[in-house]
Amino acid sequence: MSEPKPPAAPARPSLEVFDLVKHFPIRKGVFGRRAGEVRAVDGESGCGKSTVGRAALKLVEPTSGRIVVAGADVTGLSPRAMWEHRRRIQTVFQDPYSSLNPRLSAGAIVGEPMENYGLSRGRETEERVAALFQRVGLRPEAMRKYPHEFSGGQRQRLGIARALAVRPEIIVADEPVSALDVSVQAQVLNLLIDLQEEYGLAFLFVSHDLAVMRHISHRIAVMYLGRIVELADKRALFRQPLHPYTEALLSAAPIPDPARRRRRVVLQGDVPSPANPPPGCRFHTRCPYAVARCRSEDPPLREVAPGQHVACHLRDVGAPPGPLAAAGA
Amino acid sequence: MAGDAPLLEVRDLACHFFTLDGVVRAVDGVSLALARGETLGIVGESGCGKSVTALSILRLIQKGAGRIVGGSVRFEGRELTTLSDDEIKELRGHRISMIFQEPMTSLNPVLTVGVQIAENVVRHTGAGWREAMDRAVEMLRLVRVPDPERRVHDYPHQLSGGMRQRVMIAIALSCDPQLLIADEPTTALDVTIQAQILELMVELKEKTGTAILMITHDLGVVAETCQRVMVMYAGRKVEEAPVGELFANPLHPYTRGLMRARPRLDEDAEAAGRRPRLQEIPGIVPSLNRPIAGCAFAPRCALATDRCRAERPELEVRPGGHLVACFEAGRDAP
Amino acid sequence: MPPQGPWTFVRRNPTIVIGGLLMLFLVAIALAAPWIAGDPLKLAPVNRLRPPSERFWFGTDQFGRDVYARTVHGARVSLVVGFSVAIAASLIGLAVGLLCGFYRAVDAIAMRIMDGIMAIPSILLAIALITLTRPGLWVVIAAIVIPEVPRIVRLTRSVVLSLRAQPFIEAAIAGGTRTPRLLLRHILPNTLAPLIVQSTYIAASAILTEAGLSFLGVGVPPEIPSWGNIIAQGRSFFLIAPWSILIPGAFLAVMVLGVNMLGDGLRDRLDPRLARRM
Numbered sequence A: 001m002s003e004p005k006p007p008a009a010p011a012r013p014s015l016e017v018f019d020l021v022k023h024f025p026i027r028k029g030v031f032g033r034r035a036g037e038v039r040a041v042d043g044e045s046g047c048g049k050s051t052v053g054r055a056a057l058k059l060v061e062p063t064s065g066r067i068v069v070a071g072a073d074v075t076g077l078s079p080r081a082m083w084e085h086r087r088r089i090q091t092v093f094q095d096p097y098s099s100l101n102p103r104l105s106a107g108a109i110v111g112e113p114m115e116n117y118g119l120s121r122g123r124e125t126e127e128r129v130a131a132l133f134q135r136v137g138l139r140p141e142a143m144r145k146y147p148h149e150f151s152g153g154q155r156q157r158l159g160i161a162r163a164l165a166v167r168p169e170i171i172v173a174d175e176p177v178s179a180l181d182v183s184v185q186a187q188v189l190n191l192l193i194d195l196q197e198e199y200g201l202a203f204l205f206v207s208h209d210l211a212v213m214r215h216i217s218h219r220i221a222v223m224y225l226g227r228i229v230e231l232a233d234k235r236a237l238f239r240q241p242l243h244p245y246t247e248a249l250l251s252a253a254p255i256p257d258p259a260r261r262r263r264r265v266v267l268q269g270d271v272p273s274p275a276n277p278p279p280g281c282r283f284h285t286r287c288p289y290a291v292a293r294c295r296s297e298d299p300p301l302r303e304v305a306p307g308q309h310v311a312c313h314l315r316d317v318g319a320p321p322g323p324l325a326a327a328g329a
Numbered sequence B: 001m002a003g004d005a006p007l008l009e010v011r012d013l014a015c016h017f018f019t020l021d022g023v024v025r026a027v028d029g030v031s032l033a034l035a036r037g038e039t040l041g042i043v044g045e046s047g048c049g050k051s052v053t054a055l056s057i058l059r060l061i062q063k064g065a066g067r068i069v070g071g072s073v074r075f076e077g078r079e080l081t082t083l084s085d086d087e088i089k090e091l092r093g094h095r096i097s098m099i100f101q102e103p104m105t106s107l108n109p110v111l112t113v114g115v116q117i118a119e120n121v122v123r124h125t126g127a128g129w130r131e132a133m134d135r136a137v138e139m140l141r142l143v144r145v146p147d148p149e150r151r152v153h154d155y156p157h158q159l160s161g162g163m164r165q166r167v168m169i170a171i172a173l174s175c176d177p178q179l180l181i182a183d184e185p186t187t188a189l190d191v192t193i194q195a196q197i198l199e200l201m202v203e204l205k206e207k208t209g210t211a212i213l214m215i216t217h218d219l220g221v222v223a224e225t226c227q228r229v230m231v232m233y234a235g236r237k238v239e240e241a242p243v244g245e246l247f248a249n250p251l252h253p254y255t256r257g258l259m260r261a262r263p264r265l266d267e268d269a270e271a272a273g274r275r276p277r278l279q280e281i282p283g284i285v286p287s288l289n290r291p292i293a294g295c296a297f298a299p300r301c302a303l304a305t306d307r308c309r310a311e312r313p314e315l316e317v318r319p320g321g322h323l324v325a326c327f328e329a330g331r332d333a334p
Numbered sequence C: 001m002p003p004q005g006p007w008t009f010v011r012r013n014p015t016i017v018i019g020g021l022l023m024l025f026l027v028a029i030a031l032a033a034p035w036i037a038g039d040p041l042k043l044a045p046v047n048r049l050r051p052p053s054e055r056f057w058f059g060t061d062q063f064g065r066d067v068y069a070r071t072v073h074g075a076r077v078s079l080v081v082g083f084s085v086a087i088a089a090s091l092i093g094l095a096v097g098l099l100c101g102f103y104r105a106v107d108a109i110a111m112r113i114m115d116g117i118m119a120i121p122s123i124l125l126a127i128a129l130i131t132l133t134r135p136g137l138w139v140v141i142a143a144i145v146i147p148e149v150p151r152i153v154r155l156t157r158s159v160v161l162s163l164r165a166q167p168f169i170e171a172a173i174a175g176g177t178r179t180p181r182l183l184l185r186h187i188l189p190n191t192l193a194p195l196i197v198q199s200t201y202i203a204a205s206a207i208l209t210e211a212g213l214s215f216l217g218v219g220v221p222p223e224i225p226s227w228g229n230i231i232a233q234g235r236s237f238f239l240i241a242p243w244s245i246l247i248p249g250a251f252l253a254v255m256v257l258g259v260n261m262l263g264d265g266l267r268d269r270l271d272p273r274l275a276r277r278m
Helices: A049-056 A077-085 A106-116 A123-135 A140-144 A152-164 A181-200 A211-214 A234-239 A244-252 A290-297 B052-059 B086-092 B111-124 B130-142 B162-172 B191-208 B217-227 B241-249 B253-261 B306-310 C006-012 C016-037 C067-102 C104-118 C122-132 C138-164 C169-176 C181-214 C229-237 C245-271
Strands: A013-021 A032-033 A038-043 A064-069 A089-092 A172-175 A200-206 A219-224 A226-232 A302-305 A308-309 B008-019 B022-034 B037-044 B066-075 B094-101 B180-182 B211-216 B228-233 B236-243 B316-318 B322-324
Touching: A013 C006, A038 B253, A049 A089, A049 A172, A049 A200, A077 A089, A089 A152, A089 C169, A106 A123, A106 A140, A106 A152, A123 A140, A123 A152, A140 B236, A152 A181, A152 C245, A181 A211, A181 B162, A181 B253, A211 A234, A219 A234, A219 A244, A226 A234, A226 A244, A290 C067, B008 B052, B008 B130, B022 B037, B022 B066, B022 B236, B037 B052, B037 B217, B052 B066, B052 B180, B052 B211, B094 B162, B111 B130, B111 B162, B130 B162, B162 B191, B191 B217, B211 B217, B228 B241, B236 B241, B236 B253, B241 C138, C006 C016, C016 C067, C016 C245, C067 C104, C067 C138, C067 C181, C067 C229, C067 C245, C122 C138, C122 C181, C138 C181, C169 C181, C181 C229, C229 C245
Parallel strands: A038 A200, A038 A219, A089 A172, A172 A200, B037 B211, B037 B228, B094 B180, B180 B211
Antiparallel strands: A013 A032, A013 A064, A219 A226, A226 A308, A302 A308, B008 B022, B008 B066, B228 B236, B236 B322, B316 B322
16 A cells, blocks of 8 residues: 555556547547646636546547557446446545545445445455545544535545545546635645656546646646647746637636736626537637638647647648737737 | 824724623624724634624624613714614615625525616615616626626526626615625635725725725735734634734734634745645634633634733734734744 | 433434324234234114113214224224235335336336336235225235335335435445445345335325225225224214224224324434435
8 A cells, every 4th residue: 555656657648648639528639648647627617628537438438549558448448347447546636525425435436436346345445445534644543434524625634535446546626625625635636646657547637627736737728619729748838828718717717816817808798508519710810910721720639849739720840839819919 | 004094993892792602792892983984804714703703793693582781882983782773774884885795695586686786776765766776787798798778687596796786886885885894705706706895895985985805814805905913813803903013013913823824825845855844833723712811823823822811902002003812923833 | 323211212213102092002902912802893773873871881883883893893893904914015116116216228118117017006906906996905905016016116216316425335335345235235235214204104105094994995805894994984973973984983983093193203313414414
């Protein structure tokens, strides 16, 4: 339980998703992720970010596309093989209330995956659950309590312990702190980072919160209407966002510093319905830089600078990244 | 604050909820003052009493669940706590309006948005329906709903979340209120839509001169919209200051904790190449159904002394228009 | 539920306590019937239509039978019918409802069958069943159970469908929980609360239906005293001997009241939406 895996030299990605299509939320996403790395998926509601996470566990069946875990395609697996696969990829849910069965004790909730996969049984399970409880910052005596006796932050710790119970390689965390109070968010984020370093986990961290994203992730994929519009190293992404949507997202987030009230790019208009996305580039209806080509032609996701992928007609391969000028200027 | 009498003055407001598990002191002696045209932020985490404070001002606490047990609320010189039900109803939506977090549940699904705006106008100004519908179109234009002549006939479900919140704002402002209470107005919205709504609110405030009481858990929203801010914890005000002063010089350990607990978007956290730990506030918010001896934050506070655990700190005035309730205010964690 | 003293429980759940006490009282007299009352079938033509007195507490009927003895013994029939119907309908309905909620193929077929059963009026079904077989207590129970099953199926199914959308079910699947275990450990326990509440209402309506069937003469055979057939037999003498109808009628009303109060109390206590308000 406590043998810390050395942060594996990233030989091959532990999770790859190719051309995932789930009608209607997700259209296309190509990701690769290395062990011991946090990939964060960012975007607004209805953009399909949660669906990517759930598809990786096959909690939803993709319409087409491939999901590759540690080199093995898991898309067309039989239920039995899928069951084996799920051991390696676990999930932490957003809502710490509805994601715990109210009628099971905390110990039973965390112990269940271990027994499901025959990793331990009886007394042994109990001991391992107790150790996990300690690891995530809960008292082992709390095993006998029921979910409603815990606070929101403690419940999220329980959810994390459950995800760790089968020693997965990948954890999909779908907005794991957005339901928590600020002071408790920090506790949970710190715990996630510690656990990642200790167990060499890969995280697929789904969130709409850019500050949290910037803090926890290594690479970030920004999604808009079911499509990845930008995929880059965190530092590059925050230094110079290449996609106009990323730019707007960064400037829209309120910053807790009145001295820094800035001129922001406020996007006009609403997010179109994902069921009926606009033709061409999906962002063109709200993009301040859109040109004629954007309305007709869907830009592919291309690597325009080393490690920086963007789906935008205005970014040429090899061109130096810099601010865009408004259309017609 | 200084100068003429404040628009809204709340003094020692206490609102308790009587449950089977005891009396919950949701708001326990809160005072605040709001000048005409000013924006005051109330910040705090869930259960700190910020929403109950706002609901108490309009006497919207559900009868039978909770009750204002003490204090006074004066608005334009009138005491609100003793008004009759009819008088307070006349005030709501007219002189004081409120918008809520969830714009879907706050709108009636079977009436068009135009009718819902016009209804408020008719009720409070005695205008005719035709006139009120014109006013509805005008209000939708004011909150920048595109194509207002057509949108006025839409039902709430035909609008997006951002548009619904605009409609809520249109209803709230339709009778030119002096005070707008906004309870987490952007929490349910996407980041880019939140930016639109906040911008709209700031702009409308400049245009109409309505004072705003902005209730939020997000220090970022406060920094961008408010002039003054008060921080609440466990049913009490622990700190209050002009917004620049508060962010530059937070004095209460809880305020400091809140600011440090949030990852920052505007600074490079990863200078050393490794993700630094966020500063946690250990423990959880105390339950309010039994009296708390001493400072409510003491069990979670790194600076707490024996005095903090035994005696409750009262609000003290500090330079820069700063109020803080802490014996160890301004000291750094050991 | 958090631990609490007995008085706290009484204070917070007065309906459960009152309903429970009424039921306890009726169960007690039903169990003790042979010892606290005489033979309900003994004919004594000399004592016909006597009003309540020290010897015959509830008076006698047109055959001189002791109404007290008959009423006390009649409680047994009502309770047996009420409990058996509630339990049988719940078990069958729960099993079918779980499968319907979980497997779409089962759902499509089973729900159409349930719709068909619901289209049959229960009194007519009972009359048909009883004319086809020999009358007896078990036929009455079966006749009441069959039309009740679809209601339980619908209830269970809708609860299961809403549970399936809960994140904790998804979490259990992600944690490698197989379907049978998922059903038994995660879904079943969470359907029990509304089911228990519904089954108390079914018990109450079964008690009334049995009385109705017995009154119509298609219920339990006349040699077994049941509140329904006591009332039916007494109805021609209502003006002369009202006690032979009013007293068993009052017992029937009290029993149904008790069961319904118990159900209402349990609903308030077990419904998490209401419980959270505390």
